Amino acid sequence: MFLKDYFGTIFKSIKSLLTGMRKTGYYFTHPKEILTEEYPDNRATLKMFDRFKGEVTMPHNENNEHRCTGCQACEIACPNGTIKIITKQEIKEDGKKKKAIEAFVYHLELCTLCNNCITSCPSDAIVMAQTYEHSVYDKTQLKKILNKPGSKIMEGVE
Amino acid sequence: MNQLLEISFSSLASSIHSWLSSAIANATILNVVEMAIAGVCLLVFLVPLCFVLGYMERKVAAFMQLRLGPNRVGPKGTLQIVADTVKLIFKEGLTPNASDKFLFNLAPIIVVVVSMLVMAPIAFAKNFQLWDLNIGVLYVTSISSIAVIGILMAGWSSYNKYSLLGAMRSGAQIVSYELSVGLSIISIVIMTGSLKISDIVMSQADGWWIFKGHLPIFISFVIFVIASTAEINRAPFDLSEAEQELTGGFHTEYSGMKFAMFLLAEYINLFVVSAMAATLFLGGWMPFHIGHWEAFNHIMDFIPSSLWFLGKTFAIIFIIMQFRWTFPRLRVDQLLNLEWKYLLPISMVNIILVTIMAIMGWYL
Amino acid sequence: MSLLGENFMTEEGEFVINMGPQHPSTHGVLHLKVWLDGETIKKVQPHLGYIHRSIEKMSERLSYRNFIYATSRMDYLSAHINNQACALAVEKGLQVEVPARAQAIRVLLAELTRLQSHQLWWGCTGLDLGAVTPFFYAFREREAIMEIFEETCGARLTQNFCVPGGVMYDVNPNFQKRVKDVMQQIKSKYREYEEILTGNVIFENRTKGVGYLSKEDAISFGVTGPTARASGISCDIRKWFPYDGYEKLDFEEVVMEGGDCYTRYMARIEEMKQSVHIIEQMIDNLPEGDIQGKTKNVIKLPKGEFYQKVETARGELGVYIVSDGAASPYRIKYRSPNFSNLSALETMSVGTKIGDLVAIMATIDLVIPDIDR
Numbered sequence: 001m002f003l004k005d006y007f008g009t010i011f012k013s014i015k016s017l018l019t020g021m022r023k024t025g026y027y028f029t030h031p032k033e034i035l036t037e038e039y040p041d042n043r044a045t046l047k048m049f050d051r052f053k054g055e056v057t058m059p060h061n062e063n064n065e066h067r068c069t070g071c072q073a074c075e076i077a078c079p080n081g082t083i084k085i086i087t088k089q090e091i092k093e094d095g096k097k098k099k100a101i102e103a104f105v106y107h108l109e110l111c112t113l114c115n116n117c118i119t120s121c122p123s124d125a126i127v128m129a130q131t132y133e134h135s136v137y138d139k140t141q142l143k144k145i146l147n148k149p150g151s152k153i154m155e156g157v158e
Numbered sequence: 159m160n161q162l163l164e165i166s167f168s169s170l171a172s173s174i175h176s177w178l179s180s181a182i183a184n185a186t187i188l189n190v191v192e193m194a195i196a197g198v199c200l201l202v203f204l205v206p207l208c209f210v211l212g213y214m215e216r217k218v219a220a221f222m223q224l225r226l227g228p229n230r231v232g233p234k235g236t237l238q239i240v241a242d243t244v245k246l247i248f249k250e251g252l253t254p255n256a257s258d259k260f261l262f263n264l265a266p267i268i269v270v271v272v273s274m275l276v277m278a279p280i281a282f283a284k285n286f287q288l289w290d291l292n293i294g295v296l297y298v299t300s301i302s303s304i305a306v307i308g309i310l311m312a313g314w315s316s317y318n319k320y321s322l323l324g325a326m327r328s329g330a331q332i333v334s335y336e337l338s339v340g341l342s343i344i345s346i347v348i349m350t351g352s353l354k355i356s357d358i359v360m361s362q363a364d365g366w367w368i369f370k371g372h373l374p375i376f377i378s379f380v381i382f383v384i385a386s387t388a389e390i391n392r393a394p395f396d397l398s399e400a401e402q403e404l405t406g407g408f409h410t411e412y413s414g415m416k417f418a419m420f421l422l423a424e425y426i427n428l429f430v431v432s433a434m435a436a437t438l439f440l441g442g443w444m445p446f447h448i449g450h451w452e453a454f455n456h457i458m459d460f461i462p463s464s465l466w467f468l469g470k471t472f473a474i475i476f477i478i479m480q481f482r483w484t485f486p487r488l489r490v491d492q493l494l495n496l497e498w499k500y501l502l503p504i505s506m507v508n509i510i511l512v513t514i515m516a517i518m519g520w521y522l
Numbered sequence: 523m524s525l526l527g528e529n530f531m532t533e534e535g536e537f538v539i540n541m542g543p544q545h546p547s548t549h550g551v552l553h554l555k556v557w558l559d560g561e562t563i564k565k566v567q568p569h570l571g572y573i574h575r576s577i578e579k580m581s582e583r584l585s586y587r588n589f590i591y592a593t594s595r596m597d598y599l600s601a602h603i604n605n606q607a608c609a610l611a612v613e614k615g616l617q618v619e620v621p622a623r624a625q626a627i628r629v630l631l632a633e634l635t636r637l638q639s640h641q642l643w644w645g646c647t648g649l650d651l652g653a654v655t656p657f658f659y660a661f662r663e664r665e666a667i668m669e670i671f672e673e674t675c676g677a678r679l680t681q682n683f684c685v686p687g688g689v690m691y692d693v694n695p696n697f698q699k700r701v702k703d704v705m706q707q708i709k710s711k712y713r714e715y716e717e718i719l720t721g722n723v724i725f726e727n728r729t730k731g732v733g734y735l736s737k738e739d740a741i742s743f744g745v746t747g748p749t750a751r752a753s754g755i756s757c758d759i760r761k762w763f764p765y766d767g768y769e770k771l772d773f774e775e776v777v778m779e780g781g782d783c784y785t786r787y788m789a790r791i792e793e794m795k796q797s798v799h800i801i802e803q804m805i806d807n808l809p810e811g812d813i814q815g816k817t818k819n820v821i822k823l824p825k826g827e828f829y830q831k832v833e834t835a836r837g838e839l840g841v842y843i844v845s846d847g848a849a850s851p852y853r854i855k856y857r858s859p860n861f862s863n864l865s866a867l868e869t870m871s872v873g874t875k876i877g878d879l880v881a882i883m884a885t886i887d888l889v890i891p892d893i894d895r
């Protein structure tokens with residue numbers, strides 16, 4: 001009885017070990033199962049999903065116009081002070097004053113990419129870009145002004 | 159080509175010998191010079207060998223893990239290990255403040271020297287052996303057990319509790335697994351009746367022991383592979399360096415070249431153990447022959463003996479590597495259980511079977 | 523230098539080693555001070571606080587919409603479930619109805635989160651026990667799930683997809699197909715898991731009978747999640763206090779007797795199967811409708827206290843909000859599962875070997891940032 005148990009254990013153990021080795025052996029002999037993505041080499045083909053949250057950007061149209069009214073809803077919605085809106089008063093042709101943005105300051109180094117600013121913006125002025133390579137040598141380079149120089153607010157956006 | 163290689167190895171050696179003896183009159187100096195030449199040859203062989211093994215280990219691991227492995231430095235990543243070596247050489251070799259500096263620096267040297275010494279009696283090809291001493295097998299087993307002193311030294315002198323624990327584990331492990339390794343080697347010695355490596359290889363001219371020896375020898379082969387995996391501290395028996403438990407075990411405090419020495423020793427040991435397994439059980443450099451198939455045997459003879467030897471060795475190395483990349487690690491008490499409750503009793507019974515077989519002549 | 527001293531060796535000759543804060547098997551900055559007699563563990567003392575980021579305090583100055591994002595950083599492997607818990611707590615205060623579709627999406631993503639968390643745990647358990655290869659097999663399936671998250675939520679780990687009242691976006695058009703493919707893939711790989719780890723004799727020896735946690739101890743330490751269920755305690759919040767429509771789903775609570783590492787391991791494997799089962803019954807009948815209930819732009823909770831608990835991949839996460847009627851919480855307290863589970867570590871590990879301590883930690887499945895918050 002004892003001997004039976006003894007050898008039974010041995011055979012069971014060896015069998016279980018061999019099953020494991022068969023599995024690794026299978027993958028060793030089937031190189032097409034390899035999953036490695038050779039990252040810097042596949043930059044050209046690597047495409048992020050549309051919803052991928054890379055960084056906050058402000059799209060401009062061909063006339064260098066954006067949709068941001070300077071309402072600061074995004075600034076309030078941001079949990080960690082990533083966005084600073086600097087506004088100015090613009091005088092329109094008819095003499096009326098209008099609030100406009102001087103600069104939309106965005107600190108990528110603080111951003112947690114939580115998407116709260118995007119959903120809170122009433123005029124859909126900002127979107128997430130699908131960029132993913134953000135490393136720079138100095139963190140001051142991560143501070144970005146999102147509205148392009150000389151850009152204006154689009155007609156009809158309130 | 160076969161003949162050519164063998165002739166060239168032995169004739170090269172003898173021509174060097176005759177040339178040297180004509181140049182140097184004193185026999186002692188002649189001996190020393192010849193030893194030095196052999197030593198240099200060994201070193202020149204060992205360094206590329208370790209590169210090959212290091213590269214092989216990474217690739218084997220990578221393929222089993224659905225990865226590509228090193229593929230940046232050099233074609234297919236072949237130079238990666240060279241780059242790593244260069245990095246290790248330029249790294250600062252720290253010595254902890256509170257450590258025993260003499261022992262700390264001596265330990266890696268001992269480990270490497272021991273593993274190199276064991277290379278001496280291995281028959282790499284027909285008539286190509288550095289030192290065919292008449293107690294070759296005994297020499298290998300006895301010298302290889304000195305390595306534990308180096309490991310204990312490293313663990314003790316590091317003044318690090320992880321290292322000490324690792325070294326203690328290693329001590330217990332090597333001392334116990336030595337027995338099984340020894341017993342399975344003895345089963346071959348019983349069959350051949352000689353401790354000389356060249357005799358053991360020659361005795362397999364008509365068939366390798368693993369085929370001739372039936373089940374008992376096969377069991378000794380399995381035990382030898384398992385026990386020697388444990389003896390060289392490789393996973394699943396790598397308790398002395400158990401990364402997840404002891405962060406690195408006995409070599410926790412080592413860096414730079416001193417760390418590289420431990421790695422070097424590990425790979426040399428891996429090679430030696432596999433070479434021993436190939437020599438004892440798989441016929442060393444003997445080609446594969448099947449009974450009376452003259453044509454087949456002739457083709458097999460045509461493959462150089464050195465290739466036979468390396469092929470068998472690397473096959474065993476691959477198996478040991480596959481162990482490492484498949485199995486979880488044993489716990490320290492289970493490790494000793496495996497040896498004292500399973501491997502040792504089985505090999506003792508096995509020895510009796512082998513002896514009966516040898517007396518009755520129940521082999522081919 | 524003397525070997526005696528608080529950090530070296532006690533008078534009785536017990537070795538004191540520090541596992542962590544940087545140690546390969548603690549998966550983070552957990553510091554365990556371990557007293558050893560030879561290899562046997564005499565005492566374990568966790569030292570916490572290395573990754574304390576004061577998420578609770580920070581939340582007090584954030585609005586009810588904003589504080590949710592930080593909970594993704596607590597138990598980063600159950601990020602979505604943490605977000606869900608916060609959203610649920612706020613909804614409780616607001617008394618707002620969450621549309622059925624939003625609930626279904628939340629539950630689907632929560633189960634996917636549980637699945638990927640357990641998958642990562644499976645790989646790490648193998649890794650901790652010295653088998654490196656299973657880790658990569660686990661990541662292959664986990665990667666497929668992460669891609670679903672990336673496509674749907676825009677992020678792999680810190681999704682921030684739950685907002686008070688619902689979810690941020692509707693699912694992607696090919697979400698259903700993708701999920702079904704992944705479920706197919708995962709189901710076909712169960713066998714592989716068994717071959718390489720579960721049935722392996724070394725693995726069984728390393729885990730069976732190791733790190734025993736009795737039912738009584740588990741209750742008194744407040745252990746929850748699969749760790750407690752492996753000790754025979756029925757404590758699945760999804761069953762006992764259903765939220766987001768779990769009451770309508772057909773799944774089983776995995777309760778096992780045994781209480782050792784192997785049972786905890788099997789309990790998690792079973793939970794993975796249950797999660798797959800839940801996902802499969804939901805994926806084909808996602809209800810139509812809105813994805814967000816009606817909430818005001820600036821959320822103000824009524825004066826009072828609100829508590830919501832959910833079942834994360836590791837156990838019971840409680841969110842406790844005290845509101846004074848302002849736009850940000852007066853006080854927030856998280857009851858994190860890992861903190862309580864860690865407290866049972868000493869009971870489980872005294873008398874075992876160092877190697878067992880690693881196995882025990884692996885099977886409690888600790889996520890360190892969740893302990894310190």
Ligand code: SF4
Pocket residue numbers: 056077078079080081082083110111112113114115116117118
């Ligand atoms: S994504 Fe979040 S953290 Fe980043 S700017 Fe928008 S609101 Fe702020």
Ligand code: SF4
Pocket residue numbers: 067068069070071072073074075085120121122123124125126
């Ligand atoms: S980006 Fe949107 S929310 Fe922010 S200031 Fe401009 S319009 Fe307002």
